[in-house]
Amino acid sequence: MTRNTPTNRDGEASQLNDMLCFTVYSTAHAFNRVYKPLLDALQLTYPQYLVMLGLWERDGVTVKQIGEQLHLDSGTLTPLLKRLESAGLVRRARDAADERQVRISITPKGTALREKARTVGHGVVDACQQSRDELKALNAQLVKLRDKLNAS
Amino acid sequence: MTRNTPTNRDGEASQLNDMLCFTVYSTAHAFNRVYKPLLDALQLTYPQYLVMLGLWERDGVTVKQIGEQLHLDSGTLTPLLKRLESAGLVRRARDAADERQVRISITPKGTALREKARTVGHGVVDACQQSRDELKALNAQLVKLRDKLNAS
DNA sequence: CAAAATTAGATTGTGCGCAATATATTGGTG
DNA sequence: CACCAATATATTGCGCACAATCTAATTTTG
Numbered sequence: 001m002t003r004n005t006p007t008n009r010d011g012e013a014s015q016l017n018d019m020l021c022f023t024v025y026s027t028a029h030a031f032n033r034v035y036k037p038l039l040d041a042l043q044l045t046y047p048q049y050l051v052m053l054g055l056w057e058r059d060g061v062t063v064k065q066i067g068e069q070l071h072l073d074s075g076t077l078t079p080l081l082k083r084l085e086s087a088g089l090v091r092r093a094r095d096a097a098d099e100r101q102v103r104i105s106i107t108p109k110g111t112a113l114r115e116k117a118r119t120v121g122h123g124v125v126d127a128c129q130q131s132r133d134e135l136k137a138l139n140a141q142l143v144k145l146r147d148k149l150n151a152s
Numbered sequence: 153m154t155r156n157t158p159t160n161r162d163g164e165a166s167q168l169n170d171m172l173c174f175t176v177y178s179t180a181h182a183f184n185r186v187y188k189p190l191l192d193a194l195q196l197t198y199p200q201y202l203v204m205l206g207l208w209e210r211d212g213v214t215v216k217q218i219g220e221q222l223h224l225d226s227g228t229l230t231p232l233l234k235r236l237e238s239a240g241l242v243r244r245a246r247d248a249a250d251e252r253q254v255r256i257s258i259t260p261k262g263t264a265l266r267e268k269a270r271t272v273g274h275g276v277v278d279a280c281q282q283s284r285d286e287l288k289a290l291n292a293q294l295v296k297l298r299d300k301l302n303a304s
Numbered sequence: 305c306a307a308a309a310t311t312a313g314a315t316t317g318t319g320c321g322c323a324a325t326a327t328a329t330t331g332g333t334g
Numbered sequence: 335c336a337c338c339a340a341t342a343t344a345t346t347g348c349g350c351a352c353a354a355t356c357t358a359a360t361t362t363t364g
Binding site for chain 2: 015017018019020021022023024025026027028029030031033034035046050053070071121124125126127128129130132134135136137138139141142143144145146148149150152
């Protein structure tokens with residue numbers, strides 16, 4: 001019992017960290033709940049929506065490239081992409097030059113879905129009820145934290 | 153094409169929101185990856201760790217109370233708690249007064265685990281590489297956003 | 305007090321998310 | 335050219351997360 005200085009610092013930091021991690025965890029779930037009814041109209045889940053957002057920006061990418069963008073591996077993406085394929089939104093085809101790779105391309109139906117998807121963001125923005133600047137600042141701070149976590 | 157004022161505001165907001173939501177989503181995964189090796193030593197998953205954190209603070213709570221605390225429903229908690237039970241960390245017992253409820257109580261083994269768990273937070277704090285004040289501010293902003301999302 | 309409505313958990317089914325493993329292709333190296 | 339390491343994807347298994355449905359217990363109401 002010889003601690004005159006506040007050596008409970010680490011304990012506090014742990015609690016703070018547990019708290020922050022839980023806040024991030026529960027905020028992700030909260031976002032998901034807001035997105036879900038909007039995405040149900042498109043017959044997409046949120047991860048599927050992320051994949052489609054990427055493909056609308058750049059078509060014909062490999063599974064690996066999608067995985068790097070979203071931080072997901074083939075164990076997650078292969079079945080997800082097969083579901084998008086069976087929904088008629090994308091095609092999956094081995095690259096002729098390197099048959100280890102599978103390239104994902106959008107179908108006309110997948111392209112058409114982009115129009116319906118334009119309104120999705122609006123509903124979520126309403127739910128945030130915060131200024132653009134606040135949200136931008138929050139996003140920037142979180143990106144900084146995420147990248148540090150990923151680097152460690 | 154008669155838009156002199158920046159009417160693309162909504163489009164920008166949608167993109168920002170998509171971005172922020174993805175940032176939260178990917179930060180949650182990044183946290184999980186940092187926690188995982190630390191929790192592996194305790195044989196706990198992150199959601200199980202959250203449940204145990206709650207029980208170490210307050211024992212003998214109902215499944216519903218745990219669900220309200222963590223924003224999870226019985227479809228998630230029932231099997232999770234059964235796994236904690238079969239690991240010998242908790243007991244599940246119907247409330248004598250109201251048999252609809254199941255009360256969760258910690259076993260000696262579950263209490264003992266708390267000591268091993270004390271060091272978990274430290275490793276994650278290191279990975280954050282940010283000042284306590286920054287993390288506190290970030291947590292507060294996220295809580296504000298999360299509660300607004302949940303309220304909508 | 306009996307019927308109806310509410311509440312607490314459990315069950316089932318679908319879809320991630322990730323570790324571990326397997327398979328097939330490609331690119332060196334001797 | 336045969337061998338070997340590296341690469342890209344697929345498969346399997348486990349554990350959330352949640353919607354939908356079910357059962358049982360309690361509370362409310364007529």
